[in-house]
Amino acid sequence: MLSVRLLGSFAVEVDGRPVPAGAWERRDASGLVKLLALRPERRLHREQVMDLMWPELGVSEAAPRLHKAAHYARRALGCADALVLRDDVVALLPGGPVTVDADDFERAAAEALANGMPGTAAAVLDRFPGEPLPDDAYAEWADEARDRLTVLRRRLLRQAGRWEQLLELDPLDEEAAVRQMRRLVRAGDRAGALETFARLDRALRRLLGTGPGPAATRLRDELAGALRERGRLSPADEGRLRQEIRFCRSADGVTLAYASSGNGPPLVKAAHWMTHLDHDWNSPVWHHWLVELSRRFxxxxxxxxGCGLSDRDIPRPGFEDWIRDLEAVVDAAGLERFPLFGMSQGVAVAITYAARHPERVSKLVLCGGYLQGQLARAVTEEQRREQGLEIEMVRLGWGRDHPGFRQVFTSQFMPQGSRELWDAFNELQRTTTSSENAARVLELAGSIDVVATTALVRAPALVLHAREDSAVPFAQGRWTASQLPNSRFLALDSPNHILLADEPAWPVFLREVETFLAE
Incomplete structure (x- = not known):
């Protein structure tokens, strides 16, 4: 007797004996068992198996793969008759009983849905807690069964009123978001309800380019109003629910987009590699940065x-253009004196602006930056060629559908990022600008050299740098701090150029910045 589990982690029992997970040394072997277990008769014609599992191969190439998969499956199951190829048919334990949890789930789900009671649906979900075929998310042979089982699971979650779990499966489900918001309100967690709205808003804008509908928006406004009346919605919390985007012109007539969020003391952030004001606001890459800084400032x-909502059809920029752009933005925002925050290439821009306008910059916060770009600090021909290859790669591959070209930068900026974060950053880079503009930015950033400018800076500076930064060497952060006349240096325990929301270095960064700017 075979018992096969397809919901949650794949597992098989033979006559009550669990097959060790390590026995499935070949993915094709476990895939073949799963494919046959999904069929009511536990069998398929060999050509169907080959078409489903290896659609890109011809029969002459797929047939040996099938025989190898069957061999390793039998070896894992420890039974020569557990998987049989005979008369052009591939069968799982022919003549013997095979039970599959997915079949039991479908029968129980059908009964629960016909019953219509929340408790009955909840009981089925508790009995079968696993997601269908989680290890085969990209296997075409699993698509039909996985979709069918997932639809059943969503219907049960809806009937059981498990809105939070439903949103984990489908973050775009607006009805589930509204129901979850109302549940949190009844439980007294209005802030949690607002956060549910914020997650829905981010998902809709990132994936569909639109915002929540009137029902969710109306409930959000009611919640914000209730918290405001009770004095539990601070100005910073209120400000972080939205951003205001405006436009101004630089000295040479280029239109620049700038945004304001939060209601605390001002903090100006110099532009850096690839931003998009609207997209960043809803991106999991930058959202925690923007929310937490807007909460405080x-x-x-x-x-x-050349990027985001600013003019993209522009002549080749120079470093002086970047300085003039910052000058135009702070003037348009009506700021007289303010702290200035620079990240990455924005560090050099912030230092240069502070040196030229000492009366306007009260303090500098500099994170993950450098005084000399990659080309300017190159000492070997190999290092210079590496910079040239990166620029050429951007020109050739930036706008293609395949994200592999952009992934080179993503993996440097966030080596500890999840697949979701990597995909989001890849998409952000593609959305932000053209391949030619990206190459120009990279080329210009590589030639930066503001070493001589540091001596002219009067503002106190806090310099922070991740110890294992993959994008900008740690030595550059240390050198930056050593060259500024009045600076404090802090090493962050992280390999990420862009700090992640769930890593220990992130709250350290926030605490140190807030303390420094409050002094």
Whole structure:
């Protein structure tokens, strides 16, 4: 007797004996068992098996793969008759009983849905807690069964009123989000309800390019109003629910987009590699940065020329253009004196602006930056060629559908990022600008050299740098701090150029910045 589990982690029992997970040394072997277990008769014609499992191969190439998969499956199951190829048919334990949890789930789900009671649906979900075929998310042979089982699971979650779990499966489900918001309100967690709305808003804008509908928006406004009346919605919390995007012109007539969020003391953020004011606001890459800084400050940030919502059809930019763009934004925002925050290439821009406008910059916060770009600090021909290859790769591959070209930068910026974060950053880079503009930015950033400018900076500076930063060497952060006349240096325990929301270095960064700017 065979018992096969397809919901949650794949597992098989033979006559009550569990097959060790390590026995499935070949993915094709476990895939073949799963494919046959999904069929009511536990069998398929060999050509159907080959078409489903290896659709890109011809019969002459797929047939040996099938025989190998069957061999390793039998070896894992420890039974020569457990998987049989005979008369052009591939069968799982022919003549013997095979039970599959997915079949039991479908029968129980059908009964629960016909019953219509929340408790009955909840009982089925508790009995079968696993997602269908989680290890085969990209296997075409599993698509039909996985979709069918997932639809059943969603219907049960809806009947059981398990809105939070339903949103985990489908973050775009607006009805589930509204129901979850109302549940949290009844439980007294209005802030949690607002956060549910924020997650829905981010998902809709990132994946569909639209915002929540009137029902969710109306409930969000009611919640914000109730918290405001009770004095539990601070100005910073209120400000972080939205950002205001405006436009100004730089000295040479280029239109620049800038945004303001939060209601605290001002903090200006110099532009850096690839931003998009609207997309960033809803991106899991940057959302925690923007929310937490807006909670504490009135955050002013902008898209550099050629990127995001700023003019993209522009002549080749120079470093002086970047300085003039920052000058235009702070003037348009009506700021007289303010702290200035620079990240990555924005560090050099912030240092240069502070040196030229000492009367306007109260303090500098510099994170993950450098005084000399990659080309400017190159000492070997190999290092110079590496910079040239990166620029050429951007020109050739940036706009293609395949994200592999952009992944080179993503893996440097967030080596500890999840697949979701990597995909989001890849998409952000593609959305932000053209391949030619991206190459120009990279080329210009590589030639930066502001070493001589540091001596002119009067503002106190806090310099932070991740110890294992893969994008900008740690030595550059240390050198930056050593060259500024009045600076404090803090090493962050992280390999990420862009700090992640769930890593220990992130709250350290926030605490140190807030303390420094409050002094």
């Amino acid at each position: 009135r955050l002013i940030r902008y898209d550099e020329r």
